[in-house]
Amino acid sequence: MVHTSVSFQASIDAIKAALPENLQKPRVGIVCGSGLSGIVDIFRDTKLVPYENIPGFSKSTVQGHKSFLAFGLLGEGGVPVVAMLGRFHPYEGHHLSSVVYPIRVMAKMGVKDLIITNAAGSLNPAIPVGTIVVVQDHLALPNLTGMNPLLGPHTDPELPRFLPLSDAYSPVLRRLLFLAAHRLQLEDSALAEGTYAWVSGPTYESPAEGRFLRRVGADVVGMSTVPEVLAAREEGLNVMVLSLVTNFVVIPETYRSIKEEVKAELAGKKVELPEAETVSHEEVLAIGKEKAGVLMKLVESVVNDL
Numbered sequence: 001m002v003h004t005s006v007s008f009q010a011s012i013d014a015i016k017a018a019l020p021e022n023l024q025k026p027r028v029g030i031v032c033g034s035g036l037s038g039i040v041d042i043f044r045d046t047k048l049v050p051y052e053n054i055p056g057f058s059k060s061t062v063q064g065h066k067s068f069l070a071f072g073l074l075g076e077g078g079v080p081v082v083a084m085l086g087r088f089h090p091y092e093g094h095h096l097s098s099v100v101y102p103i104r105v106m107a108k109m110g111v112k113d114l115i116i117t118n119a120a121g122s123l124n125p126a127i128p129v130g131t132i133v134v135v136q137d138h139l140a141l142p143n144l145t146g147m148n149p150l151l152g153p154h155t156d157p158e159l160p161r162f163l164p165l166s167d168a169y170s171p172v173l174r175r176l177l178f179l180a181a182h183r184l185q186l187e188d189s190a191l192a193e194g195t196y197a198w199v200s201g202p203t204y205e206s207p208a209e210g211r212f213l214r215r216v217g218a219d220v221v222g223m224s225t226v227p228e229v230l231a232a233r234e235e236g237l238n239v240m241v242l243s244l245v246t247n248f249v250v251i252p253e254t255y256r257s258i259k260e261e262v263k264a265e266l267a268g269k270k271v272e273l274p275e276a277e278t279v280s281h282e283e284v285l286a287i288g289k290e291k292a293g294v295l296m297k298l299v300e301s302v303v304n305d306l
């Protein structure tokens with residue numbers, strides 16, 4: 001799908017037609033990761049707009065993702081916000097321009113700050129399951145090899161052609177996050193800082209891939225977020241990313257040697273078969289459900305302080 005200023009205006013008109021006046025200019029955008037859409041429960045004056053009613057929007061097909069934009073007021077100050085209850089991943093077959101289309105629409109509606117959440121696997125033994133990682137950098141092999149949402153003709157002279165990424169993750173928003181954690185009396189170990197590796201999915205990492213990502217400096221890995229960050233930065237938004245660690249990436253130090261096992265078996269030894277460790281989307285969603293409350297409170301508190 002080719003997105004033009006005409007299609008953006010059509011999307012915005014359709015959205016605004018479904019909203020009361022006080023929700024039409026959201027200040028903060030939120031993208032909800034797998035199983036993390038519960039934040040809408042603490043919005044006030046909530047209005048849901050189904051993606052199917054918005055020209056240019058696709059439909060999210062992943063379990064744990066809905067297909068609504070949720071508008072409402074958040075925090076004591078009643079900050080107008082918009083949340084994507086469900087995102088688009090390239091592995092679902094969405095073109096990268098469709099993946100980032102809602103981000104551009106949010107920016108064109110007036111959003112200034114974007115808080116992106118996701119579920120991610122930990123590559124770092126010091127970052128256990130349940131930790132919220134405040135992303136400070138990313139490693140995006142797809143971007144480096146030609147799968148970059150900003151590829152293509154430079155049609156909007158208002159946007160930069162060559163986007164720097166050294167300052168992609170706002171220190172201002174991250175500071176507010178850690179102050180919020182202090183106010184909420186979270187334990188120090190509840191939060192970590194780290195680098196998010198973006199992979200296309202939908203396969204989880206092989207052990208060698210996990211080891212590679214760890215060695216090149218990634219702390220967590222996931223299948224989303226980076227395209228959204230790029231589009232948001234191109235649109236001039238301040239961005240913060242919170243990754244909820246839902247599993248460890250399986251990175252064995254040594255491999256089971258079938259060759260040696262067969263030798264042992266032929267020599268008459270009984271060979272114990274170890275249970276294979278794997279990760280599943282069900283596990284990802286279960287941890288999301290368990291920890292969504294903390295994430296929600298942190299986001300509310302940051303929005304309150306903006």
Ligand SMILES: O=P(O)(O)O[C@@H]1C[C@H](O)[C@@H](CO)O1
Binds near residue numbers: 034117118119223
């Ligand atoms: O949308 P997010 O990044 O939170 O979802 C993660 C990555 C995959 O879509 C899925 C794998 O379990 O969860």
